[in-house]
Amino acid sequence: MVFEKVKEIIVDQLGVDEEEITLETTFEDLGVDSLDLFQIVIEIEESFNIKIENAEDIKCVKDAVEFIEAQK
Amino acid sequence: MKEVYISGTGKYLPENIVTNDDLAKIVDTSDEWITTRTGIKERRISSGEDTSLMATYAAKLALENAGISAEELDFIIVATTTPDNFTPSTACLVQSNLGAAKAAAFDINAACTGFIYALNVATHLLKSGPYKHILVIGAETLSKIVNWKDRNTCVLFGDGAGAIVLSASMKKGVGTIILGSDGQKGEVLQSHALPVINPFIKTNDLQDKNHYVAMDGREVFKFATGVMVDSIEKLLQREEINLSEVKYIVPHQANFRIIDYAAKKLDVDINKFYVNLDKYGNTSSASIPIALDELNKKGLLNKNDNVIMVGFGGGLTFGAALVKWQK
Numbered sequence: 001m002v003f004e005k006v007k008e009i010i011v012d013q014l015g016v017d018e019e020e021i022t023l024e025t026t027f028e029d030l031g032v033d034s035l036d037l038f039q040i041v042i043e044i045e046e047s048f049n050i051k052i053e054n055a056e057d058i059k060c061v062k063d064a065v066e067f068i069e070a071q072k
Numbered sequence: 073m074k075e076v077y078i079s080g081t082g083k084y085l086p087e088n089i090v091t092n093d094d095l096a097k098i099v100d101t102s103d104e105w106i107t108t109r110t111g112i113k114e115r116r117i118s119s120g121e122d123t124s125l126m127a128t129y130a131a132k133l134a135l136e137n138a139g140i141s142a143e144e145l146d147f148i149i150v151a152t153t154t155p156d157n158f159t160p161s162t163a164c165l166v167q168s169n170l171g172a173a174k175a176a177a178f179d180i181n182a183a184c185t186g187f188i189y190a191l192n193v194a195t196h197l198l199k200s201g202p203y204k205h206i207l208v209i210g211a212e213t214l215s216k217i218v219n220w221k222d223r224n225t226c227v228l229f230g231d232g233a234g235a236i237v238l239s240a241s242m243k244k245g246v247g248t249i250i251l252g253s254d255g256q257k258g259e260v261l262q263s264h265a266l267p268v269i270n271p272f273i274k275t276n277d278l279q280d281k282n283h284y285v286a287m288d289g290r291e292v293f294k295f296a297t298g299v300m301v302d303s304i305e306k307l308l309q310r311e312e313i314n315l316s317e318v319k320y321i322v323p324h325q326a327n328f329r330i331i332d333y334a335a336k337k338l339d340v341d342i343n344k345f346y347v348n349l350d351k352y353g354n355t356s357s358a359s360i361p362i363a364l365d366e367l368n369k370k371g372l373l374n375k376n377d378n379v380i381m382v383g384f385g386g387g388l389t390f391g392a393a394l395v396k397w398q399k
Contacts (some may be wrong), residue, residue, distance in 0.1 A: 035109055035329045038293045055290060 002048075002065050009043045010061070026060040044068065076198045077245025077398040079205075080138025080237040081365040084129035085116040085230075085352060092227070099223040106227045111328025115230030115353030117215045122156045124165035126233035127211035130361075131166055134207065137368070138237035142170035145237075146203035148177040149194055151186025151210045151357040153263070153386065154217055155179055162211065175207070183261070184324050184385025185251075186210055186357030188393055191238070191381075192249045198240045209235040210357035217263045219284035228327070229285070230353035234361025247394040248310045250303050254388045260291040261386040293330060296384045300334040303382055303392035311394050315340050319377040319397075320367060324384055325349035325359040346372075356385065373397045 007021045014030060027037060041055045044064065050071040058064050091114045092103035106112055118126075127150055135142060148170075150163040157165075163177035182189040187210035194206040211233035218226045238246070264281040300323065308314060321344050323331050328349060335342045346363050355362060360381050367373050375397060382392040 033109060034289065035293065035327075038290050039333055041290075042294055042297070 002068050006064050013039050023062040074199050075244040076195045077241050078236050079239040080134045081368045082130045082133025083234045083362045083365040084126045085232040086118045088117050088119045089114050090117045101223045112353045113350045118213050118231045123211045123213045124156045124162045127166050127209045128169040130233040130235040134235040134237050142172040144205050145172045145175040145207050147206040148175045149190045149208050150179045151190040153183050154213045182389045184356045185383040185389040185391045187360045188383045188391030194238045195246045204240050206238045210361045212356040212358050217283050225285050228354050230355050232355040232358045234358045243398050245398040249393040251391040257388045260288040296330045297334050299384050299390035301337045307392050307394050321345045321380045322363045323382050326354045
């Protein structure tokens with residue numbers, strides 16, 4: 001499950017509660033700055049063995065999940 | 073076989089302290105923004121001292137700490153990205169200031185990894201040639217190449233110099249050194265030199281080049297954390313030791329968030345990393361020898377302690393070295 005894995009990465013990197021993360025959660029809601037986003041993107045790239053070129057376009061969890069599914 | 077150890081350290085930082093609040097007066101930024109994204113609270117900025125002068129001050133202290141005179145030096149190697157001149161080299165200016173008549177002097181440039189590169193060159197000169205003492209310096213006046221109108225970069229850098237004396241000996245001090253470059257990623261962190269201008273080029277052919285530091289933060293972050301983790305793991309493998317046998321990791325002081333993330337990936341306590349970027353910002357090639365001098369002068373190193381130095385930066389370049397403290 002892509003969503004479950006993305007959720008796990010976000011929880012691990014940001015130390016937030018799992019319940020806080022839904023598909024609709026935006027990174028802005030989570031108080032993520034650009035460096036947090038770099039870390040999440042790196043972890044996603046390594047976990048799914050993909051390359052994310054335009055990290056700035058990923059605004060919410062759903063964007064990330066859809067991007068990963070399109071790459072697979 | 074002839075071995076090599078660090079026999080002395082020294083540093084120099086300009087007196088002028090520029091805090092985050094001071095920067096907030098010249099660009100649109102804040103102490104909170106800079107602190108949370110970088111860990112930097114203040115940096116030292118030159119009041120006119122150029123790279124060679126800062127290098128000379130640091131060198132004098134390193135010679136004193138090693139207990140040798142400038143006349144005993146076989147080489148002076150300065151790692152810098154911000155030399156005083158195209159020629160003479162910064163190292164030759166330092167030689168003149170110190171009166172190190174016997175030394176051969178030259179600069180090398182590997183940006184923020186420069187000190188590790190210079191350490192490698194010096195180590196192999198000592199091991200293979202009839203030499204006894206080499207002065208290795210990392211010195212930068214980054215305030216010369218920073219765009220003071222760009223809030224994304226000008227908050228990151230500081231000026232300063234760090235120096236060590238490397239001496240030949242029977243006891244093993246400098247161990248494995250790993251170096252690497254990835255020139256294909258050069259454009260993610262650049263500062264241009266002079267454009268090509270001569271009477272045979274039409275002016276409208278000129279490219280618009282400035283010398284300011286420009287970087288792609290995300291790519292640098294990714295590269296830095298990746299090579300830090302990889303080169304530390306490689307170093308441990310080659311030396312057949314584990315991290316619990318290492319007293320300190322002295323990383324290039326670019327950004328606390330990079331160090332913190334690398335620590336997490338290595339699954340090592342962040343306190344094993346010696347961090348002083350809160351006081352000095354990123355001083356490029358000077359950051360590792362400045363940190364090493366602080367460790368030495370604060371008495372935080374005991375004989376036979378293992379220290380890992382790890383750097384990364386423009387080029388792109390990276391490097392790591394394991395040193396057994398023998399002083």
